Amino acid sequence: AQSVAQPEDQVNVAEGNPLTVKCTYSVSGNPYLFWYVQYPNRGLQFLLKYITGDNLVKGSYGFEAEFNKSQTSFHLKKPSALVSDSALYFCAVRDRGGNKLTFGTGTQLKVEL
Amino acid sequence: DTGVSQDPRHKITKRGQNVTFRCDPISEHNRLYWYRQTLGQGPEFLTYFQNEAQLEKSRLLSDRFSAERPKGSFSTLEIQRTEQGDSAMYLCASSRTRGKFTDTQYFGPGTRLTVL
Numbered sequence: 279a280q281s282v283a284q285p286e287d288q289v290n291v292a293e294g295n296p297l298t299v300k301c302t303y304s305v306s307g308n309p310y311l312f313w314y315v316q317y318p319n320r321g322l323q324f325l326l327k328y329i330t331g332d333n334l335v336k337g338s339y340g341f342e343a344e345f346n347k348s349q350t351s352f353h354l355k356k357p358s359a360l361v362s363d364s365a366l367y368f369c370a371v372r373d374r375g376g377n378k379l380t381f382g383t384g385t386q387l388k389v390e391l
Numbered sequence: 392d393t394g395v396s397q398d399p400r401h402k403i404t405k406r407g408q409n410v411t412f413r414c415d416p417i418s419e420h421n422r423l424y425w426y427r428q429t430l431g432q433g434p435e436f437l438t439y440f441q442n443e444a445q446l447e448k449s450r451l452l453s454d455r456f457s458a459e460r461p462k463g464s465f466s467t468l469e470i471q472r473t474e475q476g477d478s479a480m481y482l483c484a485s486s487r488t489r490g491k492f493t494d495t496q497y498f499g500p501g502t503r504l505t506v507l
Binding site for chain 2: 282312314319320321322323324327368370377378379380381382383384
């Protein structure tokens with residue numbers, strides 16, 4: 279069975295500082311990995327995905343994520359955080375033969391002035 | 392806007408009543424998914440369709456739940472005899488299949504169900 283762990287319920291960072299939101303996964307074979315963001319009372323908005331190729335994936339709004347196969351991690355990063363980045367972030371995994379996404383429990387990002 | 396749409400956005404019902412939600416996927420997407428999200432949790436997979444065929448159902452989808460996609464376009468999710476434990480956000484997503492590869496799932500705004 280596939281699973282995702284987001285070890286931090288909340289991450290606080292000052293505006294302008296770099297941010298990292300952590301994600302580790304477990305899946306049979308090579309994974310498809312995704313990051314989504316959710317604003318209050320809204321659906322999930324796609325940020326980026328890793329399918330194959332370069333381990334550093336660039337996505338929307340200046341976010342990027344690094345795939346590390348040996349550590350089974352897919353951490354989300356941004357060089358300079360904005361207050362408007364404050365939201366709930368979900369990491370998700372899908373195995374290559376499957377169709378459903380398995381999500382982590384989410385990490386609340388709070389960016390303060 | 393050509394994203395995934397869901398209706399209604401909010402539904403309050405009394406325990407024991409039946410409710411039905413609708414999802415309209417992105418027009419060229421042949422796959423449609425339903426997920427349920429409870430407070431403090433990530434979305435959990437319920438079921439998915441490829442065109443009009445329902446290809447997978449989660450064990451979370453009890454006999455009280457039924458989903459349809461009759462013409463391979465919009466989908467409905469019905470919950471019969473609602474229980475308070477059904478209170479959640481119900482999310483719909485769609486994607487397209489290109490060969491053996493299934494593209495990114497794009498989510499709608501969700502339907503928040505409250506069962507009193």
